[in-house]
Amino acid sequence: MAYWLFKSEPDVWSWEQQVARGAEGEPWTGVRNYQARNHMRAMAVGDLGFFYHSNIGKAVVGIVEVIAPVRPDPTTDDPRWDCVTVRALRPLPRPVSLGQIKADPRLAQMLLVTHSRLSVQPVTAGEWAVVCALGGL
DNA sequence: GCCAACGTTGGC
């Protein structure tokens, strides 16, 4: 199983909205970047991901699970773009801020730090464990 | 609100 990080601006799509979708989940649409798309193509059902609030909040706030494999993004006719479906699994008891992540030497290689604009990114097992611990899991 | 980083587009 692999680990990922999904970025969303909370005034566009927030963790609260994701939670409200429940077990049905929500397609992760709107990705228009090849690298991010390729990461979604590499996902498998059952993979886990962090839900990160960008711009407002700037923190990892929860954990989602990939529940449907990659398919064409229904929000565009452009065949280049795909989406997966994710459902909220659990919130982090304590959201982990970007500041905390940047301050932790164990997380210095996180793509969130080194490639801050990438909206869907892989997370290593080590990084996953550290962020979960910081978040109170 | 600003601006740096960087990805995409399109002319040549």
Add this chain to the structure above:
DNA sequence: GCCAACGTTGGC
């Protein structure tokens, strides 16, 4: 295939 122009992202 190069590269300038342009648009977007996202931290501050």
